[in-house]
Amino acid sequence: MTATPIAVQVRAPGKINLALRVGAPRPDGYHPIATVFQAVSLYEDVVATRADGISLEIHGRGEDLPVDATNLAVRAAVLLCETSGTRAGAHLSLTKQVPVAGGMAGGSADAAATLLACDQLWGTGLSRDELAELASELGADVPFALTGMSAMGTGRGDLITPVMSRGTYHWVLAVQDEGLSTPEVFREYDQLQHLDLDDGPAPRLDDAVLAALLSGDPIQLSRQLGNDLQEAALELRPELGDVLAAADRAGALAALVSGSGPTVAALALDHAHAVSVAGVMRAAEVAKEILLVTGPVPGARVLEHVHSR
Numbered sequence: 001m002t003a004t005p006i007a008v009q010v011r012a013p014g015k016i017n018l019a020l021r022v023g024a025p026r027p028d029g030y031h032p033i034a035t036v037f038q039a040v041s042l043y044e045d046v047v048a049t050r051a052d053g054i055s056l057e058i059h060g061r062g063e064d065l066p067v068d069a070t071n072l073a074v075r076a077a078v079l080l081c082e083t084s085g086t087r088a089g090a091h092l093s094l095t096k097q098v099p100v101a102g103g104m105a106g107g108s109a110d111a112a113a114t115l116l117a118c119d120q121l122w123g124t125g126l127s128r129d130e131l132a133e134l135a136s137e138l139g140a141d142v143p144f145a146l147t148g149m150s151a152m153g154t155g156r157g158d159l160i161t162p163v164m165s166r167g168t169y170h171w172v173l174a175v176q177d178e179g180l181s182t183p184e185v186f187r188e189y190d191q192l193q194h195l196d197l198d199d200g201p202a203p204r205l206d207d208a209v210l211a212a213l214l215s216g217d218p219i220q221l222s223r224q225l226g227n228d229l230q231e232a233a234l235e236l237r238p239e240l241g242d243v244l245a246a247a248d249r250a251g252a253l254a255a256l257v258s259g260s261g262p263t264v265a266a267l268a269l270d271h272a273h274a275v276s277v278a279g280v281m282r283a284a285e286v287a288k289e290i291l292l293v294t295g296p297v298p299g300a301r302v303l304e305h306v307h308s309r
């Protein structure tokens, strides 16, 4: 017999967009995109404990983020509570590794981890598809944080198709002190491209990026990396040019802005090469932090169920 747990711990990953193609804005304010996501080994951990009402505390990065109903983790718990009709509550203890407002979907990972943790805590009986639907209501990047590994994202980025990938890729991340606002980067993109509502072709991915992932060869993948939002992020944060140049000088296979930035991801051949690239980039003092991560890694998953004795 499985008793309901009194606490559940769930871990969800951050992501890098290996390729990101963006179309013209839609009437709802979103842009159609075609992207390939890779989940990487920076994690958001949520421990959900039985409690009255919904409350949140934050550890690690983002300790000064709001913990009220505007926080996406709280919104995720409230949405699941309303949808499932449960009368239970939860206290959420969130430990963040993913840079805040860094273009790596940390807030989306918080929401995905919270959905899964509260689902288990409350025994809602919702299917994974139903959770994915709630995820997409919460934000464009939340469904991918549930799925993880490597996947294509279409629509707003929320329609997820898993893709095959061989091997492990080694990345050096340059994390900035100050984040960038995703809507602002999209607006800058529209201005740079002179885009109006529904104007222009639908975004399309080049199949070569999928072939490169299948090959398991980082050199092949490095030739396929690309981000339509990079120019807009550089316009808003010109110093990112120095970060990209430092990655190049450090011998990275390629480097690009992750999502809407400002985190820069530099691809290395293997772990030893990543350590060497990271050393040179650290010495260049172009970022607040230089981190080593690998991908792909799984999406949101339960680490622990705690039962009362």
Ligand code: C5P
Residues within 6 Å of the ligand: 029, 030, 031, 032, 033, 138, 139, 140, 141, 155, 156, 157, 182, 183, 186
């Ligand atoms: O869905 P999420 O809340 O993460 O999106 C934040 C904002 O980023 C949106 O309100 C929109 O301005 C912008 N966005 C977009 N097109 C997308 C994803 C996000 O314009 N595909």
